[in-house]
Amino acid sequence: MVDTTSSSATTGGSLMARFLSRFGSTNRMPILIVIAILWLVLMLAIALSADLISPYRFTQMDLRNRLSLPVFMGGSWAHVLGTDELGRDVLSRLITSIRMSLLIAFGATIIGAVIGVTLGFVAAHFRGLIEQAVLALVDFSAAIPFLVLALAVLAFFGNSLVLFVCLLGFHAWERYARIARGLAISGKMHGYAAAVHQLGASPWRLYGRHILPNIASTLIVSMTLAFPEIILLESGLSFLGLGIQPPDTSLGNMVGFGREYLSSAPWIMLAPAFVITVTALCVSLLGDWLRDRLDPTLS
Amino acid sequence: MLHYVLSRLLRAAVSIVMVVTFVFVVLRMSGDPATVIMGADAPPEAIDAFRKAWGLDQPVWIQYFAFFEAVFSGELGRSMRDGRDVVAVVLERVPSTLSLTVPAFLINIAVGIPAGVHAALHRNSLIDRCVMVMAVTGFAVPSFILAMLLVLIFSVNLGWLPSAGQDSWLNAILPIATMGFGGAALLARFTRSAMLEVLGQSYIRTASAKGLPWPAVVWRHALQNAAIPTITIIGFMLGGLVAGAVVVESVFSWPGVGRLLVVSVANRDLAVVQAIVLMIAMTMVAANMVVDVLYGLVDPRMQGQARGARR
Numbered sequence: 001m002v003d004t005t006s007s008s009a010t011t012g013g014s015l016m017a018r019f020l021s022r023f024g025s026t027n028r029m030p031i032l033i034v035i036a037i038l039w040l041v042l043m044l045a046i047a048l049s050a051d052l053i054s055p056y057r058f059t060q061m062d063l064r065n066r067l068s069l070p071v072f073m074g075g076s077w078a079h080v081l082g083t084d085e086l087g088r089d090v091l092s093r094l095i096t097s098i099r100m101s102l103l104i105a106f107g108a109t110i111i112g113a114v115i116g117v118t119l120g121f122v123a124a125h126f127r128g129l130i131e132q133a134v135l136a137l138v139d140f141s142a143a144i145p146f147l148v149l150a151l152a153v154l155a156f157f158g159n160s161l162v163l164f165v166c167l168l169g170f171h172a173w174e175r176y177a178r179i180a181r182g183l184a185i186s187g188k189m190h191g192y193a194a195a196v197h198q199l200g201a202s203p204w205r206l207y208g209r210h211i212l213p214n215i216a217s218t219l220i221v222s223m224t225l226a227f228p229e230i231i232l233l234e235s236g237l238s239f240l241g242l243g244i245q246p247p248d249t250s251l252g253n254m255v256g257f258g259r260e261y262l263s264s265a266p267w268i269m270l271a272p273a274f275v276i277t278v279t280a281l282c283v284s285l286l287g288d289w290l291r292d293r294l295d296p297t298l299s
Numbered sequence: 300m301l302h303y304v305l306s307r308l309l310r311a312a313v314s315i316v317m318v319v320t321f322v323f324v325v326l327r328m329s330g331d332p333a334t335v336i337m338g339a340d341a342p343p344e345a346i347d348a349f350r351k352a353w354g355l356d357q358p359v360w361i362q363y364f365a366f367f368e369a370v371f372s373g374e375l376g377r378s379m380r381d382g383r384d385v386v387a388v389v390l391e392r393v394p395s396t397l398s399l400t401v402p403a404f405l406i407n408i409a410v411g412i413p414a415g416v417h418a419a420l421h422r423n424s425l426i427d428r429c430v431m432v433m434a435v436t437g438f439a440v441p442s443f444i445l446a447m448l449l450v451l452i453f454s455v456n457l458g459w460l461p462s463a464g465q466d467s468w469l470n471a472i473l474p475i476a477t478m479g480f481g482g483a484a485l486l487a488r489f490t491r492s493a494m495l496e497v498l499g500q501s502y503i504r505t506a507s508a509k510g511l512p513w514p515a516v517v518w519r520h521a522l523q524n525a526a527i528p529t530i531t532i533i534g535f536m537l538g539g540l541v542a543g544a545v546v547v548e549s550v551f552s553w554p555g556v557g558r559l560l561v562v563s564v565a566n567r568d569l570a571v572v573q574a575i576v577l578m579i580a581m582t583m584v585a586a587n588m589v590v591d592v593l594y595g596l597v598d599p600r601m602q603g604q605a606r607g608a609r610r
Contacts, residue, residue: 139310140317143587144580147542148560149321155564155572156325232441236546239443240561252443259447259550263455273444281439 036282047099058096062087111169116176124184138174172226183215224287228280311588318580376570385574396555406479415490437484446550463552493525534590
């Protein structure tokens with residue numbers, strides 16, 4: 001237990017192996033899924049090592065090299081993806097933006113899952129009036145486009161990073177709540193839940209240690225399906241100038257500012273647009289594939 | 300059937316009460332509504348009049364009911380920018396938005412459903428693969444990126460179509476195309492999977508085994524059953540259309556409700572934001588109710604079990 005990194009890596013590895021072995025052999029994995037996983041690993045690596053690998057600071061200006069071309073359009077290797085209107089290196093900004101967007105998406109997905117699962121379990125445990133209240137909330141948030149709700153909250157409360165992440169966390173909570181409630185209710189019918197209950201376990205223990213692990217695979221699939229939606233939502237709001245505020249930068253934010261230079265310097269906008277699209281595509285491909293693998297109701 | 304419609308109406312009413320409550324709570328939490336709605340530099344007598352009119356000197360629960368009364372009599376305050384009644388400010392933008400969303404919605408349906416049906420009937424054919432690639436792309440390319448790519452191609456490079464404004468009908472083409480594509484892709488994907496599921500059912504096999512010609516099987520048995528899940532998705536798509544309008548109108552500087560919402564959020568013109576949110580929410584609730592009732596008409600099973608209809 002001294003070398004924590006290696007021990008956590010081995011448990012991670014064995015967990016992953018168990019995870020994979022539980023859901024069929026890995027050698028039939030389609031090539032598209034392999035590419036998707038590789039791309040996501042690359043994105044994660046970039047996000048984790050952003051400060052080490054970015055060639056410049058993302059705010060560093062080089063006013064003599066404004067709007068310089070990227071390499072593939074005949075620019076210099078000093079700025080591989082070119083520079084923007086203030087001479088800031090697009091590659092460095094892209095790397096920082098990837099970290100910001102992934103951080104927000106991870107944070108918001110986890111917040112959404114925790115809120116949704118908690119409310120779903122509460123509804124399943126108490127039933128009656130409390131369940132009806134939760135279901136009414138579910139109906140309510142399914143009825144209104146989340147983008148509009150988010151805009152309203154941003155208008156009334158102003159903007160800050162913490163508020164923004166929490167706000168995005170409310171995206172898709174109702175889906176988790178619906179799933180968690182349904183599965184918890186059917187889980188409670190099973191013998192194991194009744195046995196644990198008879199043994200005197202508290203509701204916390206029953207739901208946390210016994211029902212949650214049993215519905216985890218369905219929840220993981222929902223999370224992979226919600227994750228790209230949050231990336232798109234965040235980039236959409238930031239694009240509108242209502243999400244991440246400068247000097248911070250995110251992928252949508254870069255596209256939004258690049259819009260001003262669409263005719264003269266399209267590379268400012270194309271690089272982050274490409275990353276947003278491919279990342280959303282990869283996560284949703286992976287999510288679809290996982291769902292086909294994990295969701296027994298589909299086969 | 301009456302019971303079913305009534306229970307849907309009740310649910311819609313509950314949703315509207317919750318929307319109004321949401322706006323009320325958010326408004327109260329964000330500070331003094333009088334200064335928030337009227338602006339901090341409004342003359343004190345105007346603020347006093349506003350307080351009296353909205354009963355802000357009363358206890359909270361009286362304010363809550365007064366707020367309902369104000370909402371349903373359409374008195375939602377004045378725009379911070381020009382002092383006009385917000386309901387009028389928002390309503391005059393509605394035709395602009397409808398001129399984009401209605402054609403886009405028609406494209407969604409006219410392209411999405413046939414594409415999905417065709418893909419399902421010719422599974423694993425070239426067209427099926429094309430539809431699936433389009434469907435996945437339609438999900439992964441967000442509308443603002445698609446919009447800017449279209450501008451880059453058709454306005455900047457080819458110079459065929461204008462990129463912004465509302466000068467002629469040519470301006471509407473790119474925004475409608477942006478919204479039309481995303482929704483059509485989504486609808487094609489759902490229609491395809493709904494059709495595939497129906498085609499795998501035993502009654503389809505029975506119908507074709509008793510010698511019914513295949514087109515009749517598809518038309519009479521498959522399509523009508525696949526319509527049920529598809530109608531639900533169309534209900535959800537309306538929300539996506541509204542959200543899409545917010546983004547697309549902003550990209551193309553189209554003077555509709557969505558652009559007004561974004562500008563008002565940026566300027567913190569809260570009376571306008573409040574009016575738009577209430578209006579969109581009520582439209583959505585009404586639309587979902589219509590979809591629910593349609594669902595009941597299409598699916599006779601729903602009429603008997605109106606109360607157990609929750610997914």
